Amino acid sequence: MKRTALSLALLALAGLSGCASTSQPGAAPAATAQTAPDDGIGAEERISFFVNDARSGHLEQVVAALDRGVPVDSVDAVDQTALLAAASKNQFEIAKLLLERGANPEYRDPAGWTPLIHATYFGSSLELISLLVEKGANVNTQNDRGVTALYLAAAGGHEAYVQHLLKLGADPKLSTTAGYTPLRVAQANGLTRIVALLESGATPATSTH
Template sequence: MLGAATYASAAGDALNQQLLAAARSSDEAAVRAALDEGAAVDSRNRIGDTALITASKKGLAGMARTLVEHGANVRQADVQGVTPLMAASYGGYEEIVRLLLAHGADPAATDRVGKTAMEYAAGQGHTAVVKLLLDTGMDVNRLYKNDLTALMWAAGYDRADTVKLLLARGADRTLRDNRGLTAGDIAKQTGSSQAAALLSGAAATP
């Protein structure tokens, strides 16, 4: 027969699993029910995802708000160092990005390869999110692994609007990665014609 403490632990684990499953199923009502029954809001699955990280990946703004209102840790990262803010930025979920920033998410946090939410957003061409992150004071020319910048990341995927924003905010198109390539070189190498045009000659001036 289970002792009282063991029973309470087992019941708590079941509720935590219920919370994580509800988040994966995009079921906001079930998430709220699990929390109301006592699930730990920052429970994690085997890869370190919390319900808030899952909601941020899926773009579920209502669920994210519910979790934050129940005290979810907006800075909790998964095993790869990916935070809710990075997940929302990668998806371009502006409402969630605003929510997380308003509740203390760290825009300068880095994952295991040194990327921040800004690089995640820039690579996907989510210009509005990049602007929000730059508005927090992020260095537009910060370097991460292999001396890459957000401008290089955006240029390599031909995210023209994002390239324009980064240039307008002071991105240095002369910086080189550890291979000696500038953002313009990367754009040409990847066939990113719009970015290459923006980054070449007079066209690079926003």
């Protein structure tokens, strides 16, 4: 799900544009444990390699780092965990491994963005979104501006994501700090199919998370 002109305009309307700027993929150093020398690496650098390997899909290097004792929820210099980085880049197998190793699916970056919110914003697969919820992510978690995964999907005009998140128990009535619900944004922008989905899901199924 790419950030289209429509989605950026809607985010700006709700006062949200740029709110993920501290957590954009690729912001961390480009080196990985695959190419870095093993000797003389400090703890912070080793964590950066670990998070970058998760982001880049280097499964063997992620396993090796965990086996060497790198904590699964280590936070790098741009406040990302390996799970958050993997979720934002649609690295399903790595996200699955990290969750199996005890990664926190509700980690919040400084702007309050969780792996689920990142996965939705950056267009990761519905399968990965389901995995996060199955492993404990709260589908209705709001970031520091009140944004949920469902809000981002509705604001971007992404019908499949809206439908999937509703099935997972997302609440279409939750509003941002600017007072916008997913339904209100969809109505204001003439997204009739999404409006219909949100109206039919106005009383969401009870989430177990």
